Every structure is written in structure tokens, then in C-alpha cells.
Amino acid sequence: MFWQVTLSILKGCGEAAELFFLTLLFSLPLGLVISFGSMSKWTPFRKLYGRQNRFLHGLARIRPISTITNTVVWIIRGTPLMLQLIIVFYGPGMWFDANPWNLFADGRMFACVLTFVVNYACYFSVIFRGGIEGVPVGQREAGQVLGMTKTQIFFKVTLLQMIKQVVPPMSNEIITLVKDTSLARIIAITEIIKAGESFMKSDGITWPLFYTAVFYLAFVGALTLLFGWIERKMDYFR
Amino acid sequence: MAILEVRNIEKHFGATRVLEDISFELERGQALAIIGSSGSGKTTLLRCLNFLETPDQGSISVEGSVIFDAADPATQKESELRKKRLHFGMVFQSFNLFPQYTALENVTLAVKLLAKERQDYKQNKNRILAEIEDEGKALLERMGLSDRADHYPHQLSGGQQQRVAIARALALHPDILCFDEPTSALDPELTGEVLKVIRSLADQKTTMIIVTHEMAFARDVADQVIFMDGGVIVEQGPAKEVIDNPKQERTRQFLSRYAEN
Ligand SMILES: Nc1ncnc2c1ncn2[C@@H]1O[C@H](COP(=O)(O)OP(=O)(O)OP(=O)(O)O)[C@@H](O)[C@H]1O
Ligand SMILES: [Mg+2]
Numbered sequence: 001m002f003w004q005v006t007l008s009i010l011k012g013c014g015e016a017a018e019l020f021f022l023t024l025l026f027s028l029p030l031g032l033v034i035s036f037g038s039m040s041k042w043t044p045f046r047k048l049y050g051r052q053n054r055f056l057h058g059l060a061r062i063r064p065i066s067t068i069t070n071t072v073v074w075i076i077r078g079t080p081l082m083l084q085l086i087i088v089f090y091g092p093g094m095w096f097d098a099n100p101w102n103l104f105a106d107g108r109m110f111a112c113v114l115t116f117v118v119n120y121a122c123y124f125s126v127i128f129r130g131g132i133e134g135v136p137v138g139q140r141e142a143g144q145v146l147g148m149t150k151t152q153i154f155f156k157v158t159l160l161q162m163i164k165q166v167v168p169p170m171s172n173e174i175i176t177l178v179k180d181t182s183l184a185r186i187i188a189i190t191e192i193i194k195a196g197e198s199f200m201k202s203d204g205i206t207w208p209l210f211y212t213a214v215f216y217l218a219f220v221g222a223l224t225l226l227f228g229w230i231e232r233k234m235d236y237f238r
Numbered sequence: 239m240a241i242l243e244v245r246n247i248e249k250h251f252g253a254t255r256v257l258e259d260i261s262f263e264l265e266r267g268q269a270l271a272i273i274g275s276s277g278s279g280k281t282t283l284l285r286c287l288n289f290l291e292t293p294d295q296g297s298i299s300v301e302g303s304v305i306f307d308a309a310d311p312a313t314q315k316e317s318e319l320r321k322k323r324l325h326f327g328m329v330f331q332s333f334n335l336f337p338q339y340t341a342l343e344n345v346t347l348a349v350k351l352l353a354k355e356r357q358d359y360k361q362n363k364n365r366i367l368a369e370i371e372d373e374g375k376a377l378l379e380r381m382g383l384s385d386r387a388d389h390y391p392h393q394l395s396g397g398q399q400q401r402v403a404i405a406r407a408l409a410l411h412p413d414i415l416c417f418d419e420p421t422s423a424l425d426p427e428l429t430g431e432v433l434k435v436i437r438s439l440a441d442q443k444t445t446m447i448i449v450t451h452e453m454a455f456a457r458d459v460a461d462q463v464i465f466m467d468g469g470v471i472v473e474q475g476p477a478k479e480v481i482d483n484p485k486q487e488r489t490r491q492f493l494s495r496y497a498e499n
Contacts, residue, residue, distance in 0.1 A: 147323055
């Protein structure tokens, strides 16, 4: 029985790992793009500055890109991931009588990865933004007066300082992601919890459900060691 | 001919005018001290010279050629700005050393990056890099820091960090070296070692502009002094004259506040 349960949960681990790694793979770069968007200072109406008309004058200050990005980030971070999953997966069928997810070989997983990627990208964008803005302007200015190009300043001066600042909050978020994979069961993906729970119905035993904790702990433990190692690697400077 | 000519510089931040009609000249090998109360625009002036801010009006010439003219967009091309900055070196109040590099790496980083643009870089790479290393070490030695070359900034005292920053600026051989209150962020017992280095640079006829609150130092080391107040130059002239016998009432008031302390 023990091996049967373990095997079944390991299968769930496979699903969870797929979700975890695909989410990381796509949400990290997307998060960086969103963070640039949220910091955009583009003011297309700035020529209207100083107009008599109060409305036009106000328009001059509007930064459309950062306003839109910040609103999206607010909505995504302000609603539960579980709700987002339900809307994305069941929404089209309920409201439009169409289920686009059938078009994919593994539609459930596809919808799930998509939702996770957008959700986590929003969280990551805030962390990245903190990292970028956390590098003192003096660093960039020092590079400038030394005749370095913008690219050189980014790669040789700011990037590593950014990474150092971003690693601790990122490791937190990534560890949360491990446990958030369990939300996938809401759209009937057999991840770890669902795999363990299924033995309650079929065999009337509860211990497999609690046994799943071991798998989460092992995975998070490995990640903790990894992040600890990365942080130590960058301990040589402040 | 003056190495630096600044003509009618004006700078606004939004609606506030921070610099107004700033004009002065600096001869090669001379040291110019800029004094003035807080908020008088000293930092902004140095930042304009280093193109960290763009003046709204006026022109800047180095060795007779106009490198910036607010009225002439051709002098403001982003692509050339980077090269023009190299006429000036800048030492910041807060050092701004790169924390992830050792003292020596801080000094050599920009020089190495710049060397990549040389025609003969590929052929002579090893020789060029070795020369840069040697010069970096020599500069640190001049700053009295030869035993600190492999230390990271956080392992150095404030005075040592500022001396590394001075070596870093010197490594690019600027025509004019600018200091923005180089000792203001230092404990009193550490200011001496930095001032000593700047004094020795003056003895070696380095062309410098030094924003400072150290009046005695300005009087001894600088050839010229500019007193600024409210964004304008109130008085300028030979250092000892301005500090010992100021002609303007505002300069007198400012200096007497220092005499009291
Ligand atoms: N980026 C900025 N935006 C708006 N106002 C600024 C900015 N930088 C400086 N100022 C203003 O310009 C004025 C001159 O500032 P500046 O830093 O040049 O003075 P300072 O003479 O260097 O003063 P201190 O002795 O305190 O360093 C101040 O009133 C300051 O508030
Ligand atoms: Mg200042």
C-alpha cells in the first residue's frame, strides 16, 4: 500500500513540478517586462502642460503605460489565485459557450500555467522594481561620469547589485509557488494533494493526505539550500 | 588660454531657478574652490559640467572648443556626450564606489572598458590590460592605499573609500577634476587624510574644481575662489583675497559665520 501511495503521489509531484518550472520559466522574464512597464515615465500628452483648461493640464501628467500596468498588477495581486484559475478555465465556457482549452492536448495544464505565469509575473514585477530602484542613483551616475555606456552601466554596475537585493524576496515567493501548485486541483489537475486525498474515497484511509507534506518539505528544503548558497555567493560585497 | 570657460549657465528645476548667469574661467594647473551656503547651487553647477544635468542656457568650452551650447543642438548629441564627459572627472560627496568590485577593480573598470574601443585592442589585449593594472596600482599607491588594493569598499574606512574614488577619477586622466564636498560625509578625524591627497594633487598642478565647506583649506590650496549664493556668483577672485578681504557684504556675512564656529 505504502508504495502504491508513494507512486501515486510522485505522479502528482510530476504535475506539480511541471507547473512549477513552467511558471518560473515564463513569469521571470514577463515579470521583468511588467516591472519596466510600471516604471515607465512616458507622458505622451506632456505638450499640454500649462494649458488653461484644467482637464488638458491634468492630462499632461498622465503616464499611460505605468498607469495601465499598475492597475493590472493591482487586480491580479488583489484577487485570489484560486478565483483567477476558476475564471480562466471555466469562464469562457460559462459566459461565451466556448471552451478554448479543448484546443490543446493538455488544456487544463495549459490554462493553469497561463494563470500562474501572469499571477506570479505580477508579484515578481514588484520585487524587480524594488531591486532596480533600490540601487542608488549614485551608482549609475558614477558610471556615467566614468564614460561608461548605458549597457555597460547596467551589466557591469547595477545588475549584480539588483540581483543581490532581489534574491531574498524572490526565494520567499518561489517557495510560496511550490505550495500554490496545490491550487491546481480546483480545475481537476491531479497534483500532490489531490493524489493523496484520492485514497480517502477509494480506500478510506487518511494518512496519504498528510503524507504529502513530506514531499513539499523535501522540495522546499532543497530550494532553501539552493537560495542559501546563492546568498552566500554574494556575501562578499554589501 | 583658459582650459575651461563657462558662459552664462542657467538651470531651472521646474519653476525654480537654481543657477543664474554663471560665468567663470579656469586656467590649466589651477585649483578653483566654490564656497557658499547650502542650497546655493554648487552641486548643480558641478553636475552641469559633468552633464549629469543639462543647462537651460549658456555654454561650456574646454581648451577653446565649445563642448556644450544650449543654443546649439548639435553640441548636445547623446552619442558624443559620453566622450565629452571624459574631459571632467567627478568625486562625489558619498564616494559612490562600486560595492561588488575591489579597490583596484573600481579604479580600472572604466579604463578597461574604454580600452576595448581602441583600434589595437585585439592584438595587444594582454599588454594593454597589464598596463592598466599597473597604472591602477600606481594610483592607489599615490593615494597611500597600496595595501588595500584587494579590499572591497565595505572593508574600507570612509577616508580610504574617498581616496579610492579619487584614484578612480584620476585613472581616466580628466582635464579637470571636480570634487563635490569630498569630506562632508567623513568623520572629522578622517577628513585630514583626504584633504592631504587633494593638497598634493594641487602641488602637482592638477586642474581642479573643489566645492567645499573647509574655508581654511580653500584659502590655502585653491588659487581662485567663487562664492555662490541663491544660484548666482556673488564674488570671485584670488583665494586669499576673497577669503581674507571679501568685497561683498553677503560674502562677509557668510565667512563670519564660519569664523564664529
Ligand atoms: N533634482 C532636483 N530637483 C529639484 N530641485 C533640485 C534638484 N536638485 C537640486 N535642487 C534644488 O536646487 C537648489 C540648489 O541645490 P544644490 O544641491 O546645487 O545646492 P548646494 O549648493 O550643493 O547645497 P549643499 O551645500 O547643501 O550641498 C536647492 O534649492 C535644491 O533644493
Ligand atoms: Mg551640494
